[in-house]
Amino acid sequence: MNSDVILFENVSKFYGEVLGVNKVNLHIPSGITSLVGPNGSGKTTLMNLMTGLVHPGSGKITVRGISPFAPEKLMRIMGYATQYDAAPRGVTGYDFVLAGLLLYGYAPGEAEKRAWKAIETVSLTQSAERKVAAYSKGMRQRIRLAQAIAHEPQVLILDEPLNGLDPLVRAETIAMFRNYASEGRHVILSSHVLQEVDVFSDQVILIANGMILAEGEIKNVREEIHEHPSQFLLHCQEPSRVAAMLFEGGQVTEVKLDPQGRGVLVLTRQRDAFAEAIERIALSGIEIDGVIPTDENVDALYEYLIGGGR
Amino acid sequence: MSPLAQIWTIAKLEIGRAFFSRRALWVYLLALFPAVIFIGHGLDAKIKRDRWTGRSIASPVAIDSLSPGMSPEQVIEKVGNPQDNRTWQGRHRVESKDNDKVIIEKTEMRSMFYFDGTRRNDLRFENGKLNRISKNQFVSFEEDRKVYAAVFQYFYLRLAIFFGCLGIFINLFRGEMLDKSLHFWFLAPVRRDVLLLGKYCAGLIAASVIFGSGALISFCAMVGFQDPTQIQSYSQGEAAIHLGWYVLSAVLGCVGYGSVFLAAGLLLRNPIIPAVVVLLWESINGFLPDLLQKLSVLHYLQSICPIPAPVDDNVPPVLRMILSPAAPSSAWVAILGLLAFTALVLFAATHAIRRLEINYGTE
Numbered sequence: 001m002n003s004d005v006i007l008f009e010n011v012s013k014f015y016g017e018v019l020g021v022n023k024v025n026l027h028i029p030s031g032i033t034s035l036v037g038p039n040g041s042g043k044t045t046l047m048n049l050m051t052g053l054v055h056p057g058s059g060k061i062t063v064r065g066i067s068p069f070a071p072e073k074l075m076r077i078m079g080y081a082t083q084y085d086a087a088p089r090g091v092t093g094y095d096f097v098l099a100g101l102l103l104y105g106y107a108p109g110e111a112e113k114r115a116w117k118a119i120e121t122v123s124l125t126q127s128a129e130r131k132v133a134a135y136s137k138g139m140r141q142r143i144r145l146a147q148a149i150a151h152e153p154q155v156l157i158l159d160e161p162l163n164g165l166d167p168l169v170r171a172e173t174i175a176m177f178r179n180y181a182s183e184g185r186h187v188i189l190s191s192h193v194l195q196e197v198d199v200f201s202d203q204v205i206l207i208a209n210g211m212i213l214a215e216g217e218i219k220n221v222r223e224e225i226h227e228h229p230s231q232f233l234l235h236c237q238e239p240s241r242v243a244a245m246l247f248e249g250g251q252v253t254e255v256k257l258d259p260q261g262r263g264v265l266v267l268t269r270q271r272d273a274f275a276e277a278i279e280r281i282a283l284s285g286i287e288i289d290g291v292i293p294t295d296e297n298v299d300a301l302y303e304y305l306i307g308g309g310r
Numbered sequence: 311m312s313p314l315a316q317i318w319t320i321a322k323l324e325i326g327r328a329f330f331s332r333r334a335l336w337v338y339l340l341a342l343f344p345a346v347i348f349i350g351h352g353l354d355a356k357i358k359r360d361r362w363t364g365r366s367i368a369s370p371v372a373i374d375s376l377s378p379g380m381s382p383e384q385v386i387e388k389v390g391n392p393q394d395n396r397t398w399q400g401r402h403r404v405e406s407k408d409n410d411k412v413i414i415e416k417t418e419m420r421s422m423f424y425f426d427g428t429r430r431n432d433l434r435f436e437n438g439k440l441n442r443i444s445k446n447q448f449v450s451f452e453e454d455r456k457v458y459a460a461v462f463q464y465f466y467l468r469l470a471i472f473f474g475c476l477g478i479f480i481n482l483f484r485g486e487m488l489d490k491s492l493h494f495w496f497l498a499p500v501r502r503d504v505l506l507l508g509k510y511c512a513g514l515i516a517a518s519v520i521f522g523s524g525a526l527i528s529f530c531a532m533v534g535f536q537d538p539t540q541i542q543s544y545s546q547g548e549a550a551i552h553l554g555w556y557v558l559s560a561v562l563g564c565v566g567y568g569s570v571f572l573a574a575g576l577l578l579r580n581p582i583i584p585a586v587v588v589l590l591w592e593s594i595n596g597f598l599p600d601l602l603q604k605l606s607v608l609h610y611l612q613s614i615c616p617i618p619a620p621v622d623d624n625v626p627p628v629l630r631m632i633l634s635p636a637a638p639s640s641a642w643v644a645i646l647g648l649l650a651f652t653a654l655v656l657f658a659a660t661h662a663i664r665r666l667e668i669n670y671g672t673e
Contacts (some may be wrong), residue, residue: 015669053493053668069664075499086494088327088486099323103498105311 003065005029006050006155006186011059013045020045021210024059028188031181031202035190042210043190044083047157050188051080063155064186076104079148083159085140086147087132093143094119094128100147118150119143121176123169138164145173156180158189174200229253230271234264234278235289242281242288249277265294313504320500320508321515324482328516333485334477337517340470341524344461348454348528352535355449362425365393370426373445376433380440382420385433392422392433400436428537451540456620458532462525462556463619467563467611468592471521475567476585478517482509483663484575493668503660510572510656517564525560529553548616555616555641562614562648566607569652573659576666604647613644 006028013020021042035043048054049061052068061067066074087096097118101111119128122142127135132143141164148156156177162170177187178200191197197204198218206213236242243255243264251274254267268274282288311319372389386392400417420435425448434442447453486492495505533541533549567588574584595606603609612619639647 048668051497053496055665055667071496072499072501072504075497078497080493080497082493082497084490084493086491086497088491088494089332089489090327100494100498102319102323103316103500105315105319105499 004184006064006188007060007062008046008049009060011049011056011061013049013054013056019210020054021049021207024212026205026212026215028186028205029203030184030186032177032187032189032200033203033205034197034201035188035205035207036197037190037207041208043207044159045210046205046207047080047082047159047188047190050155051078051157076151077154078157079151079153079155080157081141081144081148081159081161083163085132086144087140090131090133092129092131093124093135093139093146096132096143097147097150101150104151106151114150115146118146121149122146123172136164138166138169141165142169149176153185155186156188158187160191161189162191229267229269231294232266232268232274233258233262233292233294234266235292236263236281237287237289239264242286245281245284245286246274246277249273249280251277263289313501316500316504317508317511320495320505321511324509324512325515328478328482328512329520331478331481331485333481334474337474337477337520340474341520342527343470344458344466344528345524345531347461348458348531348535351454352531355535359425359448362393363427365425366390368392368424368426368431370429373424373426373429373431373443376440376443378440378443381438382422382435382440385422385440389424392424394421394423396421449536451536451544454532454536455617458529459615459617460619461528462559463612463615466521466525466528467559467608467615470524471517471560471563472567472589472592473585474521475513475517475564476571476581478520479510479513479568479571480575480581480584482513482572482575483666484579484581496668502663502666506572506576506656506660506663510568513572514564514568517568518561521560521564522557525556526553529556552616555614558645559611559614562645563607563611565652566610566648569655569659570607573655573662576659576662605651607648607651610639610644610648610651613639614641 006026008024008026011024012022019042024046026046035046037043045054049056050063050068052071052074055069063074064077066077068074087093088099091099094115097115098111101114102108104111106114116125116128119125122145124139124142124146127139132140135143141161145158145161148158162173165173177189180187181202189197201218203215203217205215234242239257243257246252246255246264246266251270252266252268256265258265266274278288278291368389375388376385380388397418397420400419401414402417403412404415405412418435418437420438422433422435424431424433428448430446430448432442432444432446433440434444483492486495495509496502498505500508529552533544536544570588571581571584574581574588578584592606592608595603595609
C-alpha cells in the first residue's frame, strides 16, 4: 500500500441520479495540487470523498494508506477547510479552533497554544475573541484555514481557500502552502482563480462534468494533449522573413506577426519539428532572441479542454 | 485519547448548545408547566387560608357536632360567629291543589361559612333550620397526590418529556445539518459512533437536568403548600421514595425518548414524521401484544411511577386502555427493559451515522 500518495481507484459517486464524479482514477503525490473546474464539475465532491464526508458508490480511495471510512485515523493527518462555515452557532473564532484541537486529544494548555499559533498564522489574532457569525467573508475563510492547520496535518485540503482574501493575506497564505508542500505534505485546493493556481501549483487536476480531463504538472498535462496546437512567441529580428521560412517548412499551423511588435506568434502541432526549424532559422543568420510558450498555463489548457479544442 | 475521553470531550463541547439551543427554548416551558400549575394552586390555597385563618377558626369538633334542624342561633352558640353570613329570600312557584292557581312561596334562606383550619364548611338554612352541611377539604393531600400522578403521567411523560426530547435530541444532528456545521464534527479524528454517543450524552445531561428539575420543582410545589403536619408525616414516610421514582422516571424518559429522537434526526429530515409515528405507537401500545408493548418507552415509564394515575369512571373503555399500562412491569424489569430498548435504538443509530454523508445541497 502506497503510504505517501492519495489514490482514487475507479471511483464513482452519484447523488441519486445526479452525477458527482465518474470513474475517477487519480494518483496524487505530495506537493500542491489544484483541482480546477467550473461550478458543479465535481471538485468539492472529490474533496468530500477524500475526507469521508461522502462515500463512493463504487471504487476505492486511500489517503496516505488510510481509508476515509476511518475518520479517527484519517483526521489525525488531515485538515479540511470547507467552503461552508463549519463553526457551530455562537462560537468565537478562538473557541472554534480550540474545540477542534480538544477533539484531537490535546491537553487544554497545549490546545490553547496551538489555537493561538494557528490564528496568528492567518493574521486573525485581533478578532479571535469575536463570534464567527460576525466575521467578514475573508475572516471566515481565514478562521476555517486556521482550524484546518492547527494540528499541523500532513494532508491539507482547502475548498476555494483564496476566495475573499485581501492581497497581502493571499500572498501569505500561498507562501504557507508552499512551505507545507516543501515539507513533503499534501496541499490540495480548488480555485476559480486560475492564474493563481497556475503560478504556485506543483500539479493540476482538470475536472469537468464529474470526469477528470487531465492530471499532472501543468507543462506535462499540456504536452499530453497532442491534438491541441501549442502557441509560441518568437522574439526575433525580421519577423516577416521568419514567418515565411516557417510556412515553407510546413511545421506550423498558423503564423502571425505579434500585434505588439515583439516578433512572431506561432501555432504548431509538431513541437519537435518546430524546434528543428527554429534551429535552422538561427543558423541561417537571423537572430532569435527567445522562444516563449504563451499558452502553457491553466487558462489556455482549460479553455481548450472544456471547449473541446480549437 | 480513549473513546470514553472523546465522548466526554464532545459532551462538554455540546452541552451548552443542548441547554440553550435557539430551536428548543420552548422545552423549558414544557418542563416548568406542571410546577407553575402546582405553585399557582398552592399559592391560591395559601392566600385563602391566610385570609380565613386571620378572621376566626371554628373548632372541627364543634362543626362535626352540628346536626340538621338546628337554628342559626344554636349554631352560632356552638361554633361561634361565621366568617360569612348571608340571608336572602328564595321564591318558587307552587300550584295550589284547590283551585289550580299558581302561588309564589317564599323561603327564608341563610348561608354561613366556617373554616376549621383544614376544611371549608358551608351551612345552608331554610326557614331558620339547618338543612345542609357541606364539608370540603380545603387542600386535600390525597387528592393533590392523585392529581400530581395524573399530571405527571398524562402530561409530563406523554407530552412534555416526549416533545422536549424531540426538541433537544433531534437538533443534535438535524440542527447541525440545517446550520451546515455538521462537518465540523465529521472532520474530527473521532469514530462516528463515538461522536453519536458524545452528542447523546450532551442531550441526555441537558434533558435530564431540565425535566428532572421540572419533576422535582413540581413535586415540591405540590407538597410544599400542604398542611405542615401532613408534610412532616409524608417527609418522614414515602416522600423521598416517591420523589425519587418520579425524578427517575423523568430521567429515564429522557434516556428512552432521547435515543429515539436522536436516531430519528439521523434518518429523517422532517421531525414531524418521527414525532407523529412515535406518538401514535405509544398511544396504541395498550392494544398491542405483550411483546410489542415492551417496545414502548411509556410502558416502562408508567410501570415505575409510584402512584397509579387515576382514570375517571366515565372514561370510555378505548381511551381507558390508551391511558393505563396494560400489564405494568416490575420496577427493575422496567428500568432494565428501558435501558435495553435504548441500547438497541442507539445501536441502530450508530449504523445510520456511519452511512451518513454531508450533502447540504440537498437538505
